[in-house]
Amino acid sequence: EPEVTQTPSHQVTQMGQEVILRCVPISNHLYFYWYRQILGQKVEFLVSFYNNEISEKSEIFDDQFSVERPDGSNFTLKIRSTKLEDSAMYFCASNGLAGITDTQYFGPGTRLTVL
Amino acid sequence: SQQGEEDPQALSIQEGENATMNCSYKTSINNLQWYRQNSGRGLVHLILIRSNEREKHSGRLRVTLDTSKKSSSLLITASRAADTASYFCATDPPAGNKLTFGGGTRVLVKP
Numbered sequence: 215e216p217e218v219t220q221t222p223s224h225q226v227t228q229m230g231q232e233v234i235l236r237c238v239p240i241s242n243h244l245y246f247y248w249y250r251q252i253l254g255q256k257v258e259f260l261v262s263f264y265n266n267e268i269s270e271k272s273e274i275f276d277d278q279f280s281v282e283r284p285d286g287s288n289f290t291l292k293i294r295s296t297k298l299e300d301s302a303m304y305f306c307a308s309n310g311l312a313g314i315t316d317t318q319y320f321g322p323g324t325r326l327t328v329l
Numbered sequence: 330s331q332q333g334e335e336d337p338q339a340l341s342i343q344e345g346e347n348a349t350m351n352c353s354y355k356t357s358i359n360n361l362q363w364y365r366q367n368s369g370r371g372l373v374h375l376i377l378i379r380s381n382e383r384e385k386h387s388g389r390l391r392v393t394l395d396t397s398k399k400s401s402s403l404l405i406t407a408s409r410a411a412d413t414a415s416y417f418c419a420t421d422p423p424a425g426n427k428l429t430f431g432g433g434t435r436v437l438v439k440p
Contacts (some may be wrong), residue, residue, distance in 0.1 A: 243427055320373075
């Protein structure tokens with residue numbers, strides 16, 4: 215069964231450094247998402263991406279964040295200058311069809327630790 | 330309460346018993362989805378129920394949706410130790426794709 219994959223599984227970085235989290239969505243999917251989950255808290259929406267542009271973003275997704283689909287398979291989340299409070303599990307998700315909403319399939323996550 | 334709130338927050342049962350958890354939400358929805366998360370791991374999709382559906386089954390899972398009460402329930406029948414996990418409901422609005430998650434119910438199934 216196709217699945218969303220994410221790399222790396224764990225990223226440790228120093229405050230102020232740039233990180234890029236990578237995701238490979240399910241191949242025929244059209245909509246891509248990033249969510250994050252701070253330890254012990256709810257899963258929070260960050261951004262959705264469709265047709266090579268951001269379709270919706272949350273207040274969390276400020277100028278320090280950016281997303282890109284550099285080729286036909288990868289979907290990346292970049293944090294330009296990481297802060298301690300960016301430490302969280304970051305999940306990529308995708309869904310497809312021409313439809314508006316359908317099941318969102320999540321990757322296994324990247325645990326980001328900012329020191 | 331916020332959009333997508335589960336109760337109870339934690340549930341401890343014996344293997345073979347049923348586990349029931351509830352989710353309440355505040356605004357109109359298009360779909361409601363249930364996910365499972367094992368400790369520190371990814372989110373596994375369990376079941377999606379659309380706003381015009383009232384009940385759905387998948388294996389040992391039964392989900393109900395009452396849009397008049399803005400609530401949903403997830404029932405796991407004949408629980409197993411492997412069902413130990415956190416369970417989250419997530420709603421999406423009539424327009425747009427973003428999912429809003431609840432705080433989750435932590436389920437412990439004791440062998």
